Amino acid sequence: MRNKLFPASVAAMATAMVMGPVAAIADEGDTLAQVRERDMLNCGVNTGLVGFAAPDANGNWSGFDVAICKAVAAAVLGDTSKVKYVPTTGQSRFTALESGEVDLLARNSTWTFQRDVSMKFSFTAVNYYDGQGFMVRKDLGVTSAMDLDDKTICVQSDTSTQMNLADWFRANNLTYQVVHVDSNSEGEQQYMAGACDAYTTDASGLAATRAAFADPDNHVILPEIISKEPLAPAVRHGDDNWADIVRWTLFALISAEEYGVTSANLEELSKSSNNPDVQRMLGISDDYGAMMGLDREWAKRAIAASGNYGEIFAANIGEQTPIGLPRGLNALWTQGGLMYAMPFR
Structure with a gap:
């Protein structure tokens, strides 16, 4: 009897180990499901910082951080207009994220030990190296x-x-x-x-x-x-899939610049590129989106939203804008900077 029961008990324990975290995530909330149900991404941004996140006279938001919100909305909902921008201050930003008021915080926030570990936020990837x-x-x-x-x-x-x-x-x-x-x-x-x-x-x-x-x-x-002020979009702990979506959306923007994929040639390269990484990223050869609960063209839409990382930087805060920031540390790793995306493979 012992030999027959032992495998069953092991199977039960294995099932509990697998289902436990899934149940916990479900209890805490599946962010992707919530965003899809409301058909809107709630994105926490600055109350108004020109170049990064600021509304115009008609209430239309633009900026470097806003472009991250738009890219995620495009990847998940297929529409860059489906973003509710929630202005947050230095004091209110993390409360808004923790409480669920926002799904994503894209607001000049530094990735630190305490915020990551003690406050239990997941900083997805650095989008601007600052000081x-x-x-x-x-x-x-x-x-x-x-x-x-x-x-x-x-x-x-x-x-x-x-x-x-x-x-x-x-x-x-x-x-x-x-x-x-x-x-x-x-x-x-x-x-x-x-x-x-x-x-x-x-x-x-x-x-x-x-x-x-x-x-x-x-x-x-x-x-x-x-x-050192590594600025990064943040999400709540406990929903790894949502963190993956935000992280790899940003990586798609960075990778697109490295691979020469722009808003202008995106359609052409999605049909003709021989680069295996580009083919995987754009859903030509593989369906990577399915691993995160998205369709195969999620990254293509994210890049189309505002362009690749370099295009977003140049349009909002680059040297030809009134803000006039050089790429510096935020240049690609191939150009002497620190901007480096994990590989699509």
Whole structure:
């Protein structure tokens, strides 16, 4: 009897091990199913940061992060217009994600240990390698962050930026007076009103903020970068399939640039490319979408939404835009940067 029962018990245990996590995910919510049921992707974005996420006078959103939302909506729902943009502040963004108010957070958020492990978010992949900097008025006469001793600094509350600021000043034996703000718009207002000598946030955010000024040439972004800020779209723990969808949508955009797939030649290459990776990515030779509950053309639609990663960068924050950011670390790995997608195979 023992020999007959033992295999059965092992089978039962194996079934429980397999079904347990699936049941847990179902209890927590299948994000893909929820998005499809409402026929809308709820995407958490910045309250308004030109180049990254900002609405125009008619309420139409655009920007580098917005393009990620559109790509995911295209992959999952087949329509870039099926996105509800939920403006979030530095304080509200993670609450909105944790509570389920948003399905995806694409909002200049740094991937850190505590946010990943303790707050239980999954940062899917880095979409912008950044670092914290400082902006001052040119007439202040400051040319280095080391000259900010005993100056007033505007910083967003409850952010890694605030912690970095304290760490850097302490490490350099400098003092400062802090002016807390709740959002980038408030930081801009306080800085412009003269409430602080300097404003600190991610260097990309400083460039975007300065670009919106009437007199951008009168403001200087200091050369020091005092931290690593890998910015990445985030989702909740517990739904690995949804994390895979967001992660591989971003990888498709990055890979498309590497393989020379653009919004202009996408249709042509989907019929004629001999590159095995392109064939797999675009669903020509293999149905990779089925592994995530999507159809075989999910990546093709994601790329068509706003172009590949390089096109998105150039159109929203690149050197030919008012923000004027160079590719730098965000160049492809083949061009001296860190932008590197996992292989489609």
